[in-house]
Each structure stands twice: as structure tokens, then as C-alpha cells.
Amino acid sequence: MKILNGRELAGFIKERQARQVRSSRQRLGRAPKLLIIRDSDNPVILKYVGLKIRYGEDIGVEVEDFCAKNSEEIAAKIREANSDDEVDGIILQLPIVEKEKTDELCGLIASEKDVDGLSGKSEYDSATATAINWLLAGYDIKLEGRKIAIVGRGKLVGAPLYKMFKNSGLDASLFHRGSDLTKLNQYDIIITATGVPGLILNDMVRAGAVIVDAGTASEGGVLKGDVSNEVRERKDLGGITPIVGGVGPLTIAALFEHVIQND
Numbered sequence: 001m002k003i004l005n006g007r008e009l010a011g012f013i014k015e016r017q018a019r020q021v022r023s024s025r026q027r028l029g030r031a032p033k034l035l036i037i038r039d040s041d042n043p044v045i046l047k048y049v050g051l052k053i054r055y056g057e058d059i060g061v062e063v064e065d066f067c068a069k070n071s072e073e074i075a076a077k078i079r080e081a082n083s084d085d086e087v088d089g090i091i092l093q094l095p096i097v098e099k100e101k102t103d104e105l106c107g108l109i110a111s112e113k114d115v116d117g118l119s120g121k122s123e124y125d126s127a128t129a130t131a132i133n134w135l136l137a138g139y140d141i142k143l144e145g146r147k148i149a150i151v152g153r154g155k156l157v158g159a160p161l162y163k164m165f166k167n168s169g170l171d172a173s174l175f176h177r178g179s180d181l182t183k184l185n186q187y188d189i190i191i192t193a194t195g196v197p198g199l200i201l202n203d204m205v206r207a208g209a210v211i212v213d214a215g216t217a218s219e220g221g222v223l224k225g226d227v228s229n230e231v232r233e234r235k236d237l238g239g240i241t242p243i244v245g246g247v248g249p250l251t252i253a254a255l256f257e258h259v260i261q262n263d
Helices: 006-028 043-059 071-082 099-106 127-138 158-167 181-186 248-261
Strands: 033-038 062-067 089-092 147-151 171-175 189-192 210-213 217-219 222-224
Touching: 006 043, 006 127, 006 248, 033 043, 033 071, 033 248, 043 062, 043 217, 043 248, 071 089, 071 099, 089 099, 089 248, 127 158, 127 210, 127 248, 147 158, 147 181, 158 171, 171 181
Parallel strands: 033 062, 033 089, 147 171, 147 189, 189 210
Antiparallel strands: 217 222
16 A cells, blocks of 8 residues: 655655755845744644744744734734735735634735645645645545545635635545435545544555545644544555544645745
């Protein structure tokens, strides 16, 4: 069974980005800058913010981690960064405490600085959707002529990926947690991103299927994916991402790709 290791692919991308950043510094006289805004010290959020900070350090991009007290402070920081010529990208790290304000706050981010692709008017595709495309292409997994299931319709992964695939003329279907997931065994490629540990069970997956598990949750401080252990133990799959090091590293690479393009 093929392990779809995004970390390996991200390593090649990182080397190229570091060269681009060195060139940008010479041209602009400064490093590109990414602003991350969050309102929580949740361990999962801190983990992903930390990964972005380290990635930025590795390629020479400045990363500012700003923790806001409330949605009003988030909005003020976004407006300030929108008008700051030295900020090349803005990320609102999700989820935020006031989840009902997510769309409103993402919508405040200037389109040219929305490197996560969440504002609805961004110049860039969703970073996670881009990462999944990179991952599948990197392992030469063909999408044309194959049935693709996307489980989860969230703002970060499911909704933008479904839109991307449909716009490309691919045979993609969108499922959510209330759907009949037993029908997944009719699909060649399953991409899941619900954050519900163990949601994808053995009888939902046909032999030879390719699985991209972009779901992330924490149970007792341990990161879990959407795919059950029974599925992960199978030898008859066409490929599967690891719990850690699958889509995540490439998502970060895609975010920084957008920052670099915008400097």
C-alpha cells in the first residue's frame, strides 16, 4: 500500500521557496511577512501556528503570531494589516471562539492578502485544497474518470475542494456527517475532513481506494484523523495519508507559496 507522504513533497517545495525568498529580500530590502491572528491557546491551534512559524523561519519569511482577546480586536488587527504594505499575507487561524463571526471576519481580509483563501473573494484557492491537489499529483494519482467523494463541507477543506474539482469537470460528490456514508464504498477516491475521529469505517472503503485524511482532532492530547484504525491496517488500499505528515505539511507550503507570490 502506498503511503501519501506530504512531508517529502513539501521538502522539495521548501527548498525552492527559500531561494525565492532570498531573491525577494534582495529586491525589496525586507523579508516577506505573514500575520497569523488567533484568539485561543487551544493545543491543536498552537501546534499548527508553531509549525507555520518554524516553516517561515526555515525559508526566511517573517511570521507574526497575534493573539486577540475578542472578535472586535481581531477585526481591528485585520484592518490594520490590510493597510500595512509590509504585511504580505493574513491568516485567521480557525476555529475562533465566536464561530458565528467566522465568515464576517474572514470577509474583512483584503483579497490580495487572503493567503488561506477563506474570504470568498481571495485571489488564491484554499491552501488546503491546493495542498490536496499537490499531494495527489505528486503521487501520480489520476482524478479524471474516477469517482471522488469529499466528506465534510467545511470552509477550510470540503467546500473549496468540491468547488475546485467541479470547476475542473471532475466527478466529485460532497458528503457530510449526516449523509449515508456506507455509499462511500462506491468511490475510488475518498477525501475526508470532518474532525470526527474514526468516522470512516472499514465497510465504507472499497479495495483499491485512495484515501486522503485531512481531518484533525485531539483526544487526550493525541492527534487523530477521520479514518478508523481498521482501515489504516488494510493492505488492499490504493494509498492513504498518514495521521501526521500527510496534507498538513503541504498546506503550510501552499500558504507560504501565496505569501511569496504576494510580496
